[in-house]
Amino acid sequence: MDLYSQAAVLPWRIPIDQQPRSYRQLLRAGMSAGAISWRSNRGRIQRLYHDRYVLGPALPGLWGRAQAALMDSPDAVLGFHTAARLHGFGVAPTDTIHLLTLAGSAFPQRQGVTAHQTVLPIGCPVHIVGLPCASAARVAVDLARTLSRFDALPVLDAALFAGAVTPEELVIEVGKHDRLRGVRQARELVAVADGRAECRQETQLRLLLVDAGIRDYIPQLPVRDCTGRVRCRLDLGDPHRMIAAEYDGSSHLSRQRLRQDRWRHNWLEQQGWAMRYFTSADLYHSPDKILSTLTAARRSRAHWRPGRSSNGDTP
Structure with a gap:
């Protein structure tokens, strides 16, 4: 599970199964040893562990x-x-x-x-x-x-x-x-630890930077337009150098999402943001490439003086 929002709502979606019972409780309920064995062999009782059973044809959650x-x-x-x-x-x-x-x-x-x-x-x-x-x-x-x-x-x-x-x-x-x-x-x-991150890969990307001594990136950094309205949020953003580190997961593969990402990318670059994108292959197999890419971006913007501030307003 990658999205923290999915994990947060999971407890309220857990189905309440039938109460498990021990072998002795089944006997006390009126089942004979033969009946327990017969029903268990035919899937009418599910045996979870030794001496632990659940009535019904499905294994419990x-x-x-x-x-x-x-x-x-x-x-x-x-x-x-x-x-x-x-x-x-x-x-x-x-x-x-x-x-x-x-x-x-x-x-x-x-x-x-x-x-x-x-x-x-x-x-x-x-x-x-x-x-x-x-x-x-x-x-x-x-x-x-x-x-x-x-x-x-x-x-x-x-x-x-x-x-x-x-x-x-x-x-x-x-x-x-x-x-x-x-x-x-x-x-x-x-x-x-930071509760603004929204998925596992965002957190792991930030940890990679933190362990390399880079602590300028803010999770889910809001970017505003000239009216002060939040137009989008960056997975990780350095507001001083205006460099963004974005994780592209499987949710970015749909045609509609691709259109949205193109518009978003173009708008952010117009505001002065240097956009850098990474995938699971980069994160889990080539972390050095992530560090070298962002280090180069930081070096190129060591003396960056943007025409606009990090929230899109004229300074």
């Missing part, structure tokens, strides 16, 4: 699988990737259900379920569509510590974009993780 996993540990809460999806910033996808349990807690091994033992207090759970989750700040920092750097910053940006956390909450939370694995990376990324 996130809600049903999470409920089934929680049945094995009443003190556990959902955390990491699973809780991030429920909080609205699930941009690090996985099919595994992730639980957070206190260190030393026993948890049976289940295929498709990962239990993370923690020495930090879990705190009061946040209930989302009836499921107990770790707090949004806790989830964001846990992922920022344990994911790769290139995947971790999108989680933080998406959490801010969705309004699930504030920058201050992230700073406070990362302080609680002192001396834990990956906390240095989390602290560095929390310092540069």
Whole structure:
């Protein structure tokens, strides 16, 4: 999932499946062992994990699988990737259900379920569509510590974009993780997280620049016309040198979008913007080309004196 807006609305689209049941609960409900076996073999009962079943012909979605996993540990809460999806910033996808349990807690091994033992207090759970989750700040920092750097910053940006956390909450939370694995990376990324970014690739493009020591680019920079009306927004814009770094994804391939992009490009160049465009091939396979392209643009505009300001107004 690339767009942070899609991740933000996902929790409100999660279907509530049938409540999972244990083998013993099915027996108490009046099913015999033979009936359970017969219905399971014919797809009328779905077996999720050992001793966890859901009635009906279809396998459950996130809600049903999470409920089934929680049945094995009443003190556990959902955390990491699973809780991030429920909080609205699930941009690090996985099919595994992730639980957070206190260190030393026993948890049976289940295929498709990962239990993370923690020495930090879990705190009061946040209930989302009836499921107990770790707090949004806790989830964001846990992922920022344990994911790769290139995947971790999108989680933080998406959490801010969705309004699930504030920058201050992230700073406070990362302080609680002192001396834990990956906390240095989390602290560095929390310092540069920005809720104005709108998709994973925008964030990763900005991280590439930040790691190269280039911090002049602002996510979703608004560009105004001479009347003060916002005409468009730049994925990343340097307002002083008037250089834009734009990510071209698959959504730019339609004929209508191409027409809009051509008009937008021409108008921005008329305002004095130097437009630079990059694709997923550049971002994931040739990052040095991105840096060299933008470094050259910065060098050519080292003493830039635009005829118009960055918002399109006459200075």
